Amino acid sequence: MSQRHHTSGHHTSGHHTSGHRAPDAGRAPLLVVDDLRTEIHTPRGDMKAVDGVSLTLDAGETLGIVGESGSGKSVLGRTIMGLYTTGSTMTVSGRVLVDGADVHALTAAARRELWGTGVGMVFQDPMTALNPVKKIGLHLTESLRGHGGLSRAAARARAEELLRLVGIPEPARRLDQYPHELSGGMRQRVVIAMALANSPKLLIADEPTTALDVTVQKQILDLLGRLQDELGMAIILVSHNLQVVAGRADRVAVMYAGRIVELAAADALFAAPRHPYTEALLASVPRLHHPPHSRLEAIGGAPPDMVAPPPGCRFAPRCRYAREDCRQASPVLGPEPGPGGGPENGPGNGREAARVSGSEPGGEGARVFACHHPVRPVTAGGS
Amino acid sequence: MAWSVLKRLAEIAAVLFVVSVGTFALVDLTPGDPAITVLGEGHTAEEYAALRDEMGLNDPFLVRYGSWLGSALHGDLGTSLIPPNSDVTERIAAALPVSAEVAVLGLAMALVVSIPLAMWSAYHADGRVDRIVGAGTFGILSVPSFLAGLLIIMVFSNQLGWFPRAEWVRLGESLGDNLHHAFLPALTIALAETAMFTRILRGDLITTLQEDFILAARAKGMSPVRVLFSDALRPSSFSLITLLGISLGRLIGSTVIVEYLFALPGMGTLIIGSADKGDFPMVQGAVLVVALIYVLANALIDLSYGYLDPRIRRAHV
Ligand SMILES: Nc1ncnc2c1ncn2[C@@H]1O[C@H](COP(=O)(O)OP(=O)(O)OP(=O)(O)O)[C@@H](O)[C@H]1O
Ligand code: SF4
Ligand SMILES: [Mg+2]
Numbered sequence: 002m003s004q005r006h007h008t009s010g011h012h013t014s015g016h017h018t019s020g021h022r023a024p025d026a027g028r029a030p031l032l033v034v035d036d037l038r039t040e041i042h043t044p045r046g047d048m049k050a051v052d053g054v055s056l057t058l059d060a061g062e063t064l065g066i067v068g069e070s071g072s073g074k075s076v077l078g079r080t081i082m083g084l085y086t087t088g089s090t091m092t093v094s095g096r097v098l099v100d101g102a103d104v105h106a107l108t109a110a111a112r113r114e115l116w117g118t119g120v121g122m123v124f125q126d127p128m129t130a131l132n133p134v135k136k137i138g139l140h141l142t143e144s145l146r147g148h149g150g151l152s153r154a155a156a157r158a159r160a161e162e163l164l165r166l167v168g169i170p171e172p173a174r175r176l177d178q179y180p181h182e183l184s185g186g187m188r189q190r191v192v193i194a195m196a197l198a199n200s201p202k203l204l205i206a207d208e209p210t211t212a213l214d215v216t217v218q219k220q221i222l223d224l225l226g227r228l229q230d231e232l233g234m235a236i237i238l239v240s241h242n243l244q245v246v247a248g249r250a251d252r253v254a255v256m257y258a259g260r261i262v263e264l265a266a267a268d269a270l271f272a273a274p275r276h277p278y279t280e281a282l283l284a285s286v287p288r289l290h291h292p293p294h295s296r297l298e299a300i301g302g303a304p305p306d307m308v309a310p311p312p313g314c315r316f317a318p319r320c321r322y323a324r325e326d327c328r329q330a331s332p333v334l335g336p337e338p339g340p341g342g343g344p345e346n347g348p349g350n351g352r353e354a355a356r357v358s359g360s361e362p363g364g365e366g367a368r369v370f371a372c373h374h375p376v377r378p379v380t381a382g383g384s
Numbered sequence: 385m386a387w388s389v390l391k392r393l394a395e396i397a398a399v400l401f402v403v404s405v406g407t408f409a410l411v412d413l414t415p416g417d418p419a420i421t422v423l424g425e426g427h428t429a430e431e432y433a434a435l436r437d438e439m440g441l442n443d444p445f446l447v448r449y450g451s452w453l454g455s456a457l458h459g460d461l462g463t464s465l466i467p468p469n470s471d472v473t474e475r476i477a478a479a480l481p482v483s484a485e486v487a488v489l490g491l492a493m494a495l496v497v498s499i500p501l502a503m504w505s506a507y508h509a510d511g512r513v514d515r516i517v518g519a520g521t522f523g524i525l526s527v528p529s530f531l532a533g534l535l536i537i538m539v540f541s542n543q544l545g546w547f548p549r550a551e552w553v554r555l556g557e558s559l560g561d562n563l564h565h566a567f568l569p570a571l572t573i574a575l576a577e578t579a580m581f582t583r584i585l586r587g588d589l590i591t592t593l594q595e596d597f598i599l600a601a602r603a604k605g606m607s608p609v610r611v612l613f614s615d616a617l618r619p620s621s622f623s624l625i626t627l628l629g630i631s632l633g634r635l636i637g638s639t640v641i642v643e644y645l646f647a648l649p650g651m652g653t654l655i656i657g658s659a660d661k662g663d664f665p666m667v668q669g670a671v672l673v674v675a676l677i678y679v680l681a682n683a684l685i686d687l688s689y690g691y692l693d694p695r696i697r698r699a700h701v
């Protein structure tokens with residue numbers, strides 16, 4: 002059920018509407034994800050939904066995570082929060098540090114405290130992310146009263162302020178309305194307000210605009226950018242649509258089959274993808290010079306079964322650059338190999354490499370990818 | 385809004401009308417002669433005929449129905465055919481509170497137990513507690529209520545001697561004594577209802593817990609208990625509420641077995657006893673009252689859907 006959304010927005014790579022990366026040498030990153038693995042136990046077997054992801058995020062930075070449907074973006078986002086759906090059992094290994102605190106080692110109560118105050122989440126579908134039987138006001142005030150310790154009146158006043166902050170007209174009246182009385186865009190603003198209630202340092206926005214129509218999409222993304230400027234929080238912007246991330250993320254991680262296959266500064270990634278999957282994703286994005294509704298170059302084939310992923314490179318069956326060695330050895334996430342050394346020779350799981358990209362001084366330029374035969378960077382500029 | 389309330393009332397009236405015609409027609413449809421019921425065997429045909437005439441049984445159906453309904457609307461349901469020929473309305477007024485109290489008490493007990501039980505089961509679906517609850521409720525449902533009642537009497541009344549059996553103390557006489565006597569019958573009722581409520585609510589809760597808004601509530605840092613009560617329970621309780629309405633009507637009208645076991649002077653006993661003796665006015669009156677309660681209970685349930693889900697509110701009331 003992969004779907005593509007056409008947006009009216011242009012490919013605005015290079016134009017930063019949000020995000021101030023402050024590569025403060027010596028300061029620990031806000032978020033460290035270290036070799037994170039999430040296995041979901043299904044009747045068919047263990048599904049490796051997230052399979053060894055490492056990344057870092059600085060305060061105030063925006064990281065885009067893109068990939069096809071089913072690549073594990075949502076599971077990654079939830080595992081970073083330590084938020085599991087009830088009813089399914091899963092095993093998590095690796096570490097997630099938020100502000101130095103190991104999310105998965107926290108007690109349940111401490112983790113709730115973290116969710117209440119440190120990390121917020123915006124969900125994909127505003128139609129389902131709000132409880133249909135609860136008034137807007139209660140959605141906002143309950144966490145304010147619980148974690149913020151506000152009185153009833155103070156919580157209500159703050160809720161009204163939050164609604165105003167996310168650009169909802171007549172906020173006082175909205176507090177007493179039910180979700181179904183609001184439009185989709187307004188509801189997503191409420192969901193954002195909910196995530197912002199206790200001023201999180203990190204906001205995980207999981208496809209915040211996918212369910213919205215085109216004009217509203219841009220408004221919501223602009224709103225997130227404005228809020229980031231005002232509140233200085235870091236954002237993980239998850240999308241299967243590169244357009245959404247373009248121009249809004251400082252860095253972009255491309256996910257395929259539970260792994261990061263390429264991670265680089267947004268401009269560099271869009272200008273010259275190195276991983277064949279990134280290239281294919283870019284080719285499937287509608288561009289300005291395409292006539293409207295022209296057929297896009299979709300990526301042929303389907304992602305692998307994550308219960309029993311194929312050996313070697315997981316993208317090999319769909320990759321136009323694939324060679325024999327791709328099916329033998331799994332490529333390791335790492336920087337461009339220097340002369341004489343190929344990434345395929347290096348053991349390990351990409352941990353070190355990801356750390357390079359995140360915290361190296363001037364790390365914006367650092368790029369890592371996992372491919373034996375990367376796409377040649379374009380040297381001569383062609384239009 | 386006013387229009388839909390009127391519509392609702394008209395529906396209730398229509399249902400009651402059909403039920404009243406049905407119960408009244410019982411006299412004509414069931415075998416047995418009311419005159420024989422009154423006089424007993426061994427009288428002359430003329431004597432029976434004269435009595436039938438006097439009772440108006442020879443009048444056309446509509447005339448008889450009309451006069452019965454007319455009196456019923458004024459609260460007069462006639463008199464019993466059986467000596468001491470007591471007033472039907474009075475007998476019902478004595479029996480109804482007994483059934484109603486035991487039913488309400490039993491349902492309340494069932495709710496108090498089943499809601500937390502279902503929550504725990506659903507939150508830890510397929511966990512140990514859930515499996516025990518699943519097997520336990522299944523077991524309870526497969527035990528017939530007379531057997532459960534007998535067991536309860538044996539344990540709590542005969543063995544432990546904690547509760548009396550086979551007596552009834554009116555609510556007005558002594559609240560403590562009344563509750564003491566009502567407890568075991570209510571418990572007998574509650575057993576099967578708890579099992580049913582738990583299973584229904586668990587299923588609906590599991591569905592609700594998959595919803596995004598539950599994840600969103602948890603992502604805000606709400607505690608599981610808070611999420612269950614504040615976010616999950618209400619959207620999950622439609623089937624439960626529906627079942628509750630059906631149970632309430634059923635328990636008030638037809639808990640014959642429990643009433644028999646505990647010798648409760650309730651509605652079930654009244655209806656069965658009267659039907660057995662051919663006491664038509666008593667049966668008609670009692671069935672009409674039970675139907676009225678059934679219809680009102682379900683109207684109340686319908687209204688509560690609007691409370692449960694604001695999206696229905698505009699459509700319904
Ligand atoms: N609770 C769950 N139980 C079983 N499988 C799950 C569960 N959640 C996710 N999965 C599976 O894990 C894989 C990754 O899912 P995930 O939702 O993270 O993908 P995604 O990249 O967010 O896709 P989309 O763009 O459709 O949101 C999918 O194959 C999905 O079917
Ligand atoms: S490793 Fe081989 S198959 Fe995999 S992406 Fe690179 S070229 Fe393609
Ligand atoms: Mg997703």
